[in-house]
Amino acid sequence: MKVEFYGHVRQYRNIQAEIDANLQKVLLSGNYVQGPMLKQFEAELAAYSGTKYAIGVGNGTDAIWLTLMALGIGPGDEVITHPNTFFATAEAIWIAGATAVFVDCCPKTKCICPDKIEAAITPRTKAIIPVHLYGQCADMIAIRKIADKHGLKLIEDNAQAIGAHGRGFKIAELSDAATTSFIIQKNLGTFGDGGAVVTNNPDIDARVRKLRNHGSNQRNVHSFGFNSRLDDLHAGVLSAKLKHIDAWNDLRRKWAARYTAGLKDCRTIDLPVELPGYRHVYHLYVIETKKPEWRDPLLDFLVKEGIDAKTHYSIAIHQQAGFPWGKGARLVGPLTNAEANAACCISLPMYPELTEAEVDYVIAKVREWDARHAAEAPAGKGPAQCGAVCDSCR
Numbered sequence: 162m163k164v165e166f167y168g169h170v171r172q173y174r175n176i177q178a179e180i181d182a183n184l185q186k187v188l189l190s191g192n193y194v195q196g197p198m199l200k201q202f203e204a205e206l207a208a209y210s211g212t213k214y215a216i217g218v219g220n221g222t223d224a225i226w227l228t229l230m231a232l233g234i235g236p237g238d239e240v241i242t243h244p245n246t247f248f249a250t251a252e253a254i255w256i257a258g259a260t261a262v263f264v265d266c267c268p269k270t271k272c273i274c275p276d277k278i279e280a281a282i283t284p285r286t287k288a289i290i291p292v293h294l295y296g297q298c299a300d301m302i303a304i305r306k307i308a309d310k311h312g313l314k315l316i317e318d319n320a321q322a323i324g325a326h327g328r329g330f331k332i333a334e335l336s337d338a339a340t341t342s343f344i345i346q347k348n349l350g351t352f353g354d355g356g357a358v359v360t361n362n363p364d365i366d367a368r369v370r371k372l373r374n375h376g377s378n379q380r381n382v383h384s385f386g387f388n389s390r391l392d393d394l395h396a397g398v399l400s401a402k403l404k405h406i407d408a409w410n411d412l413r414r415k416w417a418a419r420y421t422a423g424l425k426d427c428r429t430i431d432l433p434v435e436l437p438g439y440r441h442v443y444h445l446y447v448i449e450t451k452k453p454e455w456r457d458p459l460l461d462f463l464v465k466e467g468i469d470a471k472t473h474y475s476i477a478i479h480q481q482a483g484f485p486w487g488k489g490a491r492l493v494g495p496l497t498n499a500e501a502n503a504a505c506c507i508s509l510p511m512y513p514e515l516t517e518a519e520v521d522y523v524i525a526k527v528r529e530w531d532a533r534h535a536a537e538a539p540a541g542k543g544p545a546q547c548g549a550v551c552d553s554c555r
């Protein structure tokens with residue numbers, strides 16, 4: 162059996178009529194850039210997010226650095242995040258001209274560890290960017306307290322968790338803004354690139370709106386800005402898909418629960434941890450091998466059996482050969498949990514359009530590999546999940 166990593170075409174087929182109708186509407190309207198479809202989608206996204214404003218931009222990376230720039234954060238400033246995320250989180254900080262400061266993640270959730278943040282704060286620190294990694298929210302309540310104590314801005318990198326919520330908080334509720342990406346592989350994805358900023362702050366809304374459009378909100382009048390807009394064709398696709406996002410996330414949760422039930426007695430791997438009271442939307446279902454040297458053999462075995470498993474992310478940002486030390490990146494404390502995650506992670510196929518037969522096939526193949534190695538399995542958690550547990554993980 163073959164199990165693909167993505168279900169893009171299946172998803173398109175399932176709602177083709179709705180998407181095609183929106184595309185036709187845009188094509189026949191003659192308005193393709195900052196037209197009525199973008200306006201409509203921005204209103205729908207703001208309503209869905211429970212925020213006053215939503216601004217469509219070119220991609221998820223731009224969404225982050227445009228927000229940093231709107232907040233006046235740039236050269237000489239420091240922004241704290243964690244190194245086990247997609248490279249773009251850090252890249253956006255560098256594009257804004259600021260210094261990226263990395264602290265470790267929690268061993269259970271893989272999100273930024275609130276216990277590690279305060280040691281990284283200096284007089285130059287201006288903001289924290291927690292990432293809702295793999296589809297589960299970072300502990301925004303704990304992070305908000307730290308931000309308040311030190312007068313810091315908070316930007317949620319929500320590229321992976323649209324539709325998630327934490328225990329007692331919603332995304333964008335406790336921060337200055339949340340940014341998201343609509344590249345096709347995200348939970349809400351268009352056929353290409355796209356992104357957005359959602360916020361309750363009218364200044365951030367006005368500034369990002371101008372910055373994305375050559376510094377202009379009035380014809381022929383400009384200040385310093387860029388070109389980073391969400392095209393109306395993409396807005397049309399996203400408007401059609403947004404109506405389905407909760408049901409799609411429910412399906413992701415259903416497949417995650419099936420993986421977890423099918424794999425929980427495996428001796429050679431640790432499974433993702435879902436915190437009580439959180440809605441994890443499983444952008445990715447990431448298992449971790451209990452020995453780093455098992456990761457590649459298990460991954461190779463799955464691929465050989467027709468399962469398109471991948472890794473997210475097998476090289477932490479500070480381990481990248483292209484890590485721009487010269488731009489003033491700073492590491493704070495040991496990054497043990499993040500490094501173990503990079504060494505041990507395997508992402509199993511995860512998307513709403515999977516079938517029961519496909520999920521069961523993946524489970525059977527992981528179990529087959531596990532049975533062969535179970536006798537050599539160490540007791541307890543593997544290196545990626547054995548770190549000291551903080552209040553957020555508890």
Ligand SMILES: *Cc1c(COP(=O)(O)O)cnc(C)c1O
Pocket residue numbers: 220221222223246247249250292318320321341342343344354355356
């Ligand atoms: C995808 C992603 C981004 C970047 O989004 P693009 O639309 O590809 O620019 C940023 N942060 C995280 C955590 C992501 O997963």
